[in-house]
Amino acid sequence: MARGIPAFIADIVGRSPPELLRPISLWGKDEQSFQEDYLQELLDNSPQLLPVRDFYPMVTSLCSLGREIPVDLGNKQGFIDNLFVTNDAHLVLVETKLHRNPEGIREVVAQTFQYGEAINAMSLMQLEGCIRKGLKQGNALRPEQTILARVQELAASGEVSELIEDFEDRLETHTRTGEILYLIVADGIRASVERMTHWLNEIGGSAPHKFGLIELRFYKSSDGRSVVIPRTLLRTKEISRHVVVVNIQGAGATVSAVVNEMAKTESGGTSITPRPVKAAGPPMTKDRLLAEAKAKSDTAHEVLRELILGLESLGLDSKATPETFQYGLKQGDDDFYSLLTLQLPSMYSNLPTKLIATIGDTAFVEHKRAMNAVAPFYRPEEVDDPSKKVNGLAPPYECLAGKVSDFVAVIGATRDKVVAALSPQ
16 A cells, blocks of 8 residues: 655656655645545546546546435435446446545445435436536536436537447446446545455445545645545455346236345355345336426427327337437347437437448438538537537427428438448448
8 A cells, every 4th residue: 555755757767856746635734725525626627537447447438427416315315425427328426535534434435325325216317307406516417418418518529438329228227227336535545445345245235336445645746736646445346246036927017136145244154135126117108208298398299299200200110218219220130220319308319320330421411411400409510520420419399399390301311311321232
């Protein structure tokens, strides 16, 4: 755990004497320079400080979703310090702790897992509602903005790279099954790794989550510049081994799963604790989508009803998730090429990268131009750039009032290009 003091050097061969940095603390004589929520704000503005690749090696980007997010803990309300999402749709739940804070690491760990259980009990839409209510707005979702729209927006600006195409489906699955990365981030951690491992077995639950302790050390140079160095102190690949048991009750009526936690006890034996896995929410249906649109506004309901009739007249295939209803083309047993995704309170067009490669850049640009001629689906400065494949805009249904037939014609033209590109030559 020990290490030397970092230093600035003039160049790589060290021809000038190095300048040793002075360690500083967020407490004691330096604490007047820092507020209690300093770590939260630092991470919210610079998610890349978190060494997430220590836990998910394939992750390339991390996006902040907000700070001090309220969640229901049953008998009280709690607040998640920071919440992030990776480019491959894993949530990263962070609790920050200053060294001077008298609250023990054990209590912080227990509290963190409580927050994870609260997230596990929510639908994706409910989670997004909580994020929007965050006490510290910072990078929180804007009103009506979804997590997917937020990440797509950052991907379009280059801040998020290699966004997976089935992001929303993966996010819903990871959230439901409890595949969350829990991080305790502090400027100093006293607890030993041995004690921490014991606590995790005791209070960590049985979901297939990962856990880590991250220490941020602060230093200052002679000219007043500050340096922060993150270090992973504890890394778990997976808290518990588990077995999934699928019970089919009746003729396909209900499917439930049970996770069996297998942990070592202090005496060396094995403790097995069953935990039911939250079932996936029912897939979105046209009737449910229309009913929820009706509750929002009569205009949204009428536009959506007309839009669905028009899309189905094109003979498009459909695919439902718990939060969205998609129209597109099915190719083979596995591939579904989405042309338009319907959700509430908006819709979006995000052509899969594989499909763009199939139809070519010219057809893709024509698609973007035609879409924007009807409603703002793509940023104007990105319409003519075929390299801008990820769309971050999701216009509300009201934008299509009086234009549904024109818009359906645009989708039909894109469908024809896709069919022609996929047909054997």
